[in-house]
Amino acid sequence: MSIAFHDVLFPVSVALSGSGGPERLTEIVITGSGREERIARWADSRRKYDAGSGVKTLAELAGVLSFFEERRGRLYGFRWRDRIDFQSSIIGQTTGFADQVLGTGDGVTQQFQLTKTYGSAFAPYVRKIAKPVAGSVRVAVAGTEVLLGAGATVDYTIGIVTFSNAPAQGSSVTAGYQFDVPVRFDTDQLSVDFAAFIAGEIPKIPLVEIIP
Numbered sequence: 001m002s003i004a005f006h007d008v009l010f011p012v013s014v015a016l017s018g019s020g021g022p023e024r025l026t027e028i029v030i031t032g033s034g035r036e037e038r039i040a041r042w043a044d045s046r047r048k049y050d051a052g053s054g055v056k057t058l059a060e061l062a063g064v065l066s067f068f069e070e071r072r073g074r075l076y077g078f079r080w081r082d083r084i085d086f087q088s089s090i091i092g093q094t095t096g097f098a099d100q101v102l103g104t105g106d107g108v109t110q111q112f113q114l115t116k117t118y119g120s121a122f123a124p125y126v127r128k129i130a131k132p133v134a135g136s137v138r139v140a141v142a143g144t145e146v147l148l149g150a151g152a153t154v155d156y157t158i159g160i161v162t163f164s165n166a167p168a169q170g171s172s173v174t175a176g177y178q179f180d181v182p183v184r185f186d187t188d189q190l191s192v193d194f195a196a197f198i199a200g201e202i203p204k205i206p207l208v209e210i211i212p
Helices: 058-070 193-197
Strands: 005-011 019-023 026-030 036-040 046-050 079-082 100-104 110-115 117-118 127-130 137-139 144-146 154-157 160-163 172-176 181-185 207-211
Touching: 046 181, 058 193, 100 117, 117 207, 137 160
Parallel strands: 005 079
Antiparallel strands: 019 046, 026 036, 046 207, 079 181, 100 172, 110 160, 117 127, 137 144, 137 172, 154 160, 181 207
């Protein structure tokens, strides 16, 4: 993660009413026979959001403007809470230490990156989780929970779990957690027409994910 990052959360009341989601870049090539070839230009999806739809009051707008200035526009990244994708389990269910498989022990490796897997049968996508929410992470080895602070620690700035003792050969390492998305503003200018805002017009406040 770039050092140009402020480990601070965008106003949650605004974020939870914002809009956006994952984007991929796929090139479609039509051959001479009329068939098409599809080429994935990005290995990972990248999320884009618009915080403008979450701003309902002048007070919230002023707060976002202050947040924007402190981040110096596009210069510094920050945390964003994605309302539909912020935990290891299905939304609406309680997270548990068996939610996501991080890897398999080999008796040597002590560090495991938090990840989240989407899909299962055809081509599951494994996403790196770099910004877990402090205090939300639970981990387990071979189905037995390992207490944080005793048998393991978590670096909440990069999402890495470190075990005091390397998980045994063949043991499944799992975790459950909540997480934020590292993003930055996708503009260096916020242009707001206050009269239009009062009349109900939604300002554009674009954000884009920082790929860790």
